[in-house]
Amino acid sequence: MAEIDLQGLRKTYGRVVAIRELSLQIRDGEFLVLLGPSGCGKTTTLRAIAGLEALDRGRIMIGGRDVTALPPGKRGIAMVFQSYAVFPHMRVYDNVVFGLRMRGVPEAEQRRRAAETADLLGIADLLDRYPAQLSGGQRQRVAVARAIVMRPDVLLMDEPLSNLDALLRLHMRAELKRLHREVGSTTVYVTHDQLEALSLGDRIAVMKDGAIVQCGTATEIYDTPANRFVGSFIGAPPMNFVSGTLRAADGRLVVDTAGGSVALPDALRTSLGERAGREIVVGIRPEHIEVAAAQATEAIAAEVIVVEPVGAYQLMTVRAGRELLKVTVPTDLDVQPAQRVWLRMNPGRIRLMDAQTGQAVGAAP
Amino acid sequence: MTLRRLGLYSAALVVGAWVALPLVLITLAAFTPRDLLYQWPRRLWPEAFTLDTLLFFTRSAGVLRATWNSVFVASMTIGLSFLIAAPTGYALARYRFRGRDALQLAILATKMFPATVLSIPLAVAFIRWGLYDTLVGVAIVHTALSIPFVTVIVVSVFLGISFELEEAAMTLGSSRAQAFLRVTLPMALPGLAAAGIFTFVLSWNEVFAATILTLDNRTLPALIINSVVAAGAPLHYRFAGGFFMVVPALVIIFLIRRYLLTLWGVTVR
Numbered sequence: 129m130a131e132i133d134l135q136g137l138r139k140t141y142g143r144v145v146a147i148r149e150l151s152l153q154i155r156d157g158e159f160l161v162l163l164g165p166s167g168c169g170k171t172t173t174l175r176a177i178a179g180l181e182a183l184d185r186g187r188i189m190i191g192g193r194d195v196t197a198l199p200p201g202k203r204g205i206a207m208v209f210q211s212y213a214v215f216p217h218m219r220v221y222d223n224v225v226f227g228l229r230m231r232g233v234p235e236a237e238q239r240r241r242a243a244e245t246a247d248l249l250g251i252a253d254l255l256d257r258y259p260a261q262l263s264g265g266q267r268q269r270v271a272v273a274r275a276i277v278m279r280p281d282v283l284l285m286d287e288p289l290s291n292l293d294a295l296l297r298l299h300m301r302a303e304l305k306r307l308h309r310e311v312g313s314t315t316v317y318v319t320h321d322q323l324e325a326l327s328l329g330d331r332i333a334v335m336k337d338g339a340i341v342q343c344g345t346a347t348e349i350y351d352t353p354a355n356r357f358v359g360s361f362i363g364a365p366p367m368n369f370v371s372g373t374l375r376a377a378d379g380r381l382v383v384d385t386a387g388g389s390v391a392l393p394d395a396l397r398t399s400l401g402e403r404a405g406r407e408i409v410v411g412i413r414p415e416h417i418e419v420a421a422a423q424a425t426e427a428i429a430a431e432v433i434v435v436e437p438v439g440a441y442q443l444m445t446v447r448a449g450r451e452l453l454k455v456t457v458p459t460d461l462d463v464q465p466a467q468r469v470w471l472r473m474n475p476g477r478i479r480l481m482d483a484q485t486g487q488a489v490g491a492a493p
Numbered sequence: 494m495t496l497r498r499l500g501l502y503s504a505a506l507v508v509g510a511w512v513a514l515p516l517v518l519i520t521l522a523a524f525t526p527r528d529l530l531y532q533w534p535r536r537l538w539p540e541a542f543t544l545d546t547l548l549f550f551t552r553s554a555g556v557l558r559a560t561w562n563s564v565f566v567a568s569m570t571i572g573l574s575f576l577i578a579a580p581t582g583y584a585l586a587r588y589r590f591r592g593r594d595a596l597q598l599a600i601l602a603t604k605m606f607p608a609t610v611l612s613i614p615l616a617v618a619f620i621r622w623g624l625y626d627t628l629v630g631v632a633i634v635h636t637a638l639s640i641p642f643v644t645v646i647v648v649s650v651f652l653g654i655s656f657e658l659e660e661a662a663m664t665l666g667s668s669r670a671q672a673f674l675r676v677t678l679p680m681a682l683p684g685l686a687a688a689g690i691f692t693f694v695l696s697w698n699e700v701f702a703a704t705i706l707t708l709d710n711r712t713l714p715a716l717i718i719n720s721v722v723a724a725g726a727p728l729h730y731r732f733a734g735g736f737f738m739v740v741p742a743l744v745i746i747f748l749i750r751r752y753l754l755t756l757w758g759v760t761v762r
Contacts (some may be wrong), residue, residue: 180660201666213661215678226675227665278665 130191130204130281130314137186139172139338146172148338150186157306157313160287161329163322165361170318170337178207178284179315191281201230206275206313207284210291212267214259220270221255227278243276246312248310249303265296272304276311283313289324294431301327322362326350334358353479356486359411365443367411370451371483383480385410387449388428390473392480399488400480409481410491414456417475419444420470421463426469432463446471454491516739523547523736527729532555550733559716562628566703566712567696569632571689574639579685587656600641607717608638612705619706628706634706642695643688649679650684687749694742714738 132154139147154160162170173260175181177188179200188196195203206227215223221284224245225238233241246252249269259267262472268288275283288304289297305328308315319325325332326346333343340356353359359367380390381397381404390410420427432446434472437443437459444455446462447473455471462468480490509760520529523546530546542664550556556668584590615634616625650737657726662672700714707715719733720726 179666180663197706199668200660201668205664207664209657209659209661211655211657213655215658215661215676217676226662230666230671232663274661274665284664403661 164335206280522732547598586651
């Protein structure tokens with residue numbers, strides 16, 4: 129059993145704050161992704177769990193054991209580095225069994241476990257080679273093999289796919305997911321790639337400026353971002369944010385935005401009723417706006433600015449009122465720039481944010 | 494061939510000849526029989542070769558002992574300078590600490606003072622400490638001379654080895670020392686060996702301090718200089734001595750040329 133409990137971590141480098149204040153519980157066997165832009169403290173957090181960074185404050189518990197003061201080798205962790213950090217002066221086999229040797233595992237057991245792990249990662253025929261003779265993808269597999277051969281309680285991965293080309297990355301992403309299912313180690317995975325995070329993570333912790341902004345499943349993070357930052361960081365194209373005003377009308381809560389108005393679900397009325405008459409930010413994802421060529425009730429008039437076919441769908445930039453919005457539409461919808469269209473925001477998918485703080489308000493739809 | 498290439502190659506030829514020509518002439522002279530050496534006009538390519546000149550040199554009084562002295566001093570210099578410069582270089586490469594830049598500058602600053610200026614105080618101090626005319630004394634001075642080089646080289650060697658490799662070893666159960674010994678050191682070894690050999694050449698060739706600080710315990714260059722300047726050694730002795738001095742350095746530099754280039758920040762592939 130190896131749940132991880134991070135309690136009030138803080139780390140500074142001189143005047144630079146890498147981790148402001150971070151607490152997080154990771155369940156045994158969970159695949160947790162730390163996601164954020166560069167400089168948000170995600171790698172520092174991972175390195176702190178590994179024991180490669182000394183913290184200013186806070187405690188790290190792994191499997192109920194306080195490991196804060198333990199060296200990396202005594203924490204029951206294994207790590208895959210962004211640069212792979214495969215030892216260039218050793219053959220693949222010696223790389224893979226390095227940790228077992230350091231632990232004094234008997235030779236026969238080393239061989240058995242190395243063979244087993246090599247099979248799992250499909251590098252059995254590379255064991256006699258030197259890393260210089262391997263491709264980037266193969267080196268990456270060696271790095272992963274070297275980590276999981278230890279049967280670690282906790283597997284840490286620091287942007288392991290970022291040095292691979294796009295096709296290989298897609299392939300390895302699926303491989304890592306399969307591997308996690310088969311090995312079952314609690315995994316903490318750092319990335320700045322939101323697609324990687326959404327596809328791999330049981331839960332995703334979105335970080336910004338040294339703190340966790342939101343932690344939840346891919347669906348939670350995507351559908352109900354906790355604030356503007358999460359909404360814009362996750363999703364490509366990102367969530368649209370348009371300013372609006374709340375108003376009560378006919379016993380319903382209505383938001384006036386983008387030169388039109390949308391009636392909000394009743395669930396929101398109770399929690400947001402007292403905000404009526406106030407400014408608000410409307411967050412809506414591009415795929416939750418319906419586009420029609422003909423006028424319809426409750427639709428907002430808009431003008432098409434740009435149409436970009438991107439394969440699976442068309443990405444449209446439209447102007448509604450004074451706001452620019454990104455909308456995705458099916459490829460068979462025939463629209464031209466400067467054309468007039470009508471938008472219908474799916475009221476159930478609207479995420480309202482406070483105009484000042486950018487924090488989401490109201491109950492999750 | 495374009496004009497540009499022609500110019501480049503001619504320039505290379507001139508520079509090469511500038512270095513190689515004296516070496517070639519010394520080598521030829523070292524294998525020329527004594528009587529031919531004194532002929533005038535002398536032919537550029539001698540009509541006979543002999544080992545007698547070299548044998549005469551090696552059998553001259555004190556040469557073998559001076560050679561041994563030189564090897565002893567050079568080995569000791571390697572030992573001492575690595576003892577000091579290797580940890581310094583590692584620290585400069587791996588850690589950021591207060592005064593790091595100042596230290597780096599201070600190491601190079603030792604090169605600011607000409608040895609000539611230091612020679613008298615140095616000799617006086619060595620007499621007082623009982624180090625005058627000892628091989629240890631010469632080795633200490635050579636160590637001081639080579640530390641800047643060794644430090645710079647060691648820094649670049651360790652900078653070339655990613656710290657992540659050591660960290661990876663640590664996550665796999667090594668202590669910091671084990672990580673260094675099992676991962677960084679084996680990778681650094683060729684570069685460090687090159688630095689050691691370079692130090693050997695530095696000490697082997699150093700003549701000024703060795704001459705000033707010794708009387709009876711001469712190193713080879715000091716002995717040769719003394720024989721030539723003070724005793725007016727004959728021409729064939731000079732050539733043979735020159736050849737004898739230059740060969741080890743030449744062979745060694747040839748063997749480690751690839752490292753020397755990378756050490757000075759030029760990568761050759």
